[in-house]
Amino acid sequence: MNDIITQVAVTGGTHGNESTGVYLVKHWQSHPEEVKRDSFATELHLTNPAAIKTMRRYIDQDLNRQFNLKDLQNPALQGSEQQQAKMINEQLGPKENPRVDFVIDMHTTTANMGMTVVFNSDHPLVIGTAFYIKQKMPDAHLFFQPSDRLEDNFLRSMGRYGGLVIEVGPIPQGLLRHQVSADTHRAVMHALDYLEQYNQGHKPEIPAETTGYRFIEKIPFPVDEHGEIAGMIHPDLQDRDYQPIAPGDPLFITLAGETITYQGEQTVYGAFINEAAYYDRKIGLSLMEKVRIAYPHSKGNDLS
Amino acid sequence: MNDIITQVAVTGGTHGNESTGVYLVKHWQSHPEEVKRDSFATELHLTNPAAIKTMRRYIDQDLNRQFNLKDLQNPALQGSEQQQAKMINEQLGPKENPRVDFVIDMHTTTANMGMTVVFNSDHPLVIGTAFYIKQKMPDAHLFFQPSDRLEDNFLRSMGRYGGLVIEVGPIPQGLLRHQVSADTHRAVMHALDYLEQYNQGHKPEIPAETTGYRFIEKIPFPVDEHGEIAGMIHPDLQDRDYQPIAPGDPLFITLAGETITYQGEQTVYGAFINEAAYYDRKIGLSLMEKVRIAYPHSKGNDLS
Numbered sequence: 257m258n259d260i261i262t263q264v265a266v267t268g269g270t271h272g273n274e275s276t277g278v279y280l281v282k283h284w285q286s287h288p289e290e291v292k293r294d295s296f297a298t299e300l301h302l303t304n305p306a307a308i309k310t311m312r313r314y315i316d317q318d319l320n321r322q323f324n325l326k327d328l329q330n331p332a333l334q335g336s337e338q339q340q341a342k343m344i345n346e347q348l349g350p351k352e353n354p355r356v357d358f359v360i361d362m363h364t365t366t367a368n369m370g371m372t373v374v375f376n377s378d379h380p381l382v383i384g385t386a387f388y389i390k391q392k393m394p395d396a397h398l399f400f401q402p403s404d405r406l407e408d409n410f411l412r413s414m415g416r417y418g419g420l421v422i423e424v425g426p427i428p429q430g431l432l433r434h435q436v437s438a439d440t441h442r443a444v445m446h447a448l449d450y451l452e453q454y455n456q457g458h459k460p461e462i463p464a465e466t467t468g469y470r471f472i473e474k475i476p477f478p479v480d481e482h483g484e485i486a487g488m489i490h491p492d493l494q495d496r497d498y499q500p501i502a503p504g505d506p507l508f509i510t511l512a513g514e515t516i517t518y519q520g521e522q523t524v525y526g527a528f529i530n531e532a533a534y535y536d537r538k539i540g541l542s543l544m545e546k547v548r549i550a551y552p553h554s555k556g557n558d559l560s
Numbered sequence: 561m562n563d564i565i566t567q568v569a570v571t572g573g574t575h576g577n578e579s580t581g582v583y584l585v586k587h588w589q590s591h592p593e594e595v596k597r598d599s600f601a602t603e604l605h606l607t608n609p610a611a612i613k614t615m616r617r618y619i620d621q622d623l624n625r626q627f628n629l630k631d632l633q634n635p636a637l638q639g640s641e642q643q644q645a646k647m648i649n650e651q652l653g654p655k656e657n658p659r660v661d662f663v664i665d666m667h668t669t670t671a672n673m674g675m676t677v678v679f680n681s682d683h684p685l686v687i688g689t690a691f692y693i694k695q696k697m698p699d700a701h702l703f704f705q706p707s708d709r710l711e712d713n714f715l716r717s718m719g720r721y722g723g724l725v726i727e728v729g730p731i732p733q734g735l736l737r738h739q740v741s742a743d744t745h746r747a748v749m750h751a752l753d754y755l756e757q758y759n760q761g762h763k764p765e766i767p768a769e770t771t772g773y774r775f776i777e778k779i780p781f782p783v784d785e786h787g788e789i790a791g792m793i794h795p796d797l798q799d800r801d802y803q804p805i806a807p808g809d810p811l812f813i814t815l816a817g818e819t820i821t822y823q824g825e826q827t828v829y830g831a832f833i834n835e836a837a838y839y840d841r842k843i844g845l846s847l848m849e850k851v852r853i854a855y856p857h858s859k860g861n862d863l864s
Contacts, residue, residue, distance in 0.1 A: 275839070282788055283815050311840070312616070366732040428670040428732030430836035434792045434813055441815065484586055488738045509738055511587050511745065532734035535579070536615070 261296045261357040261455050268362045272307025273429040277362030295455040324409040348414045359412045359419030366532045368426045368495040371396040376403045377418030387462040388450040398468035469544040477540045489530045565600045565661045565759050572666045576611025577733040581666030599759035628713040652718045663716045663723030670836045672730045672799040675700040680707045681722030691766040692754040702772035704853050773848040781844040793834045
């Protein structure tokens, strides 16, 4: 089973104002030995150069929502990021039968989410890599959102076996912090190490299952009669990503001091709390549920 | 001397991605009683609507560098913010003889600067307001940079007696945090209260002098041979705005772990450490010196 993975893409700048990934891609372009492994080739991509140049998340559309197969094949979609996604599909894909085997896409968040590995494939290679990162970085959170690779519209879905988003925060958009860069660097090294060992036939011992999170719903900010945001994340919730939110717990506070509480019936967990990128859609946070994620031992040939 | 100040402008969104001021202006537009005072009129302005709409600092140029009298009078300057500054000059000015007496301009920073009041006029009304805010909010820092009002290119200089920048952080661009909004709200209330009491002839007791900071120089990030940023703020310096930086203290660190130290000969103080808005000019931080700021008791008629 050696050398079945031949091409790994490490990508940054999918969102142009998430500078950590941009910095790391440029760093590795000057220090390719850090991402080199014996059993596969690692390629580096700055995936949204126009957005990086203007230090914006995107020019016309969020690039990281353009990789659904139908959208890639739809010639009517000609926005800046829609064209860019088609170009990336030529470079890394085609999506139906990609040249690249695995994608590691580096992101940051303004939310206090620490190290989060976001993945949506139940392929053993993807789950194994995520589990390995968590084994090496025990504070990492796994955010597992199963979906079909061809329907997934994230860049990570451009790998033959899927891929991962490495999402680190809190960090403002448009700047670098040493710890965030160092953590992201470390997570990418672990991912490449896992793929290398897997490829060479001596897959590391990883747990049979672990705890993760699954998305439930997005919670909008309160708005006034003009549709303007009329409340902020409550101080008791701010920076408490992945902590439990029970019915009646505060979600938002208005400047006048009025508290708006969680009206659900179950204890849930917050994530992407006060993420700047979601203000355009007036989203205050995401709610998650805790789940057990199992490594899919049952499959015979992992790379089938 | 009653009612000599008749118009106070409270402004937000001079930088379109510093959302706190935008939020507060909109809040006060719905709750005008909070900014109403008996002895003067308070007017509210969102000063860069195009930048606010696209959640960017600016469209073409930094609006908060366009209010130099010569630039306002230069018809060749036709960028988006240069035109906007001329329109504001018509609304609040003209700068040589402004309609508005005092400007309170609300800003935020990604740096850990807490509450900072930035002013450049030694007019007793300006210094008194700044001292009063510090008296009420003792953790506030005063950043005093004397310059001629007509030459000052900041929006605050559009007031007949000058004005203040209220600068609060740390907060990422493009989002709201309750504490930052509440602190900014409080500082503006104190400023209006001071002007009100001053106007009505019973000026509050304030110290004869206090400690502040004065700008020395901007320190660029280290760059590589391609001019790319090659280091980050050192973890020992990150978030330590207004703390002493002695010769030999760490300023930057590269991803490879190399530390770059301060080479000056005097102990200085950092401010705007890792401010996102300064990355386009590759500025890592500002150096400040501590100064004593005296209230100008000597002048007879404060409003002369």
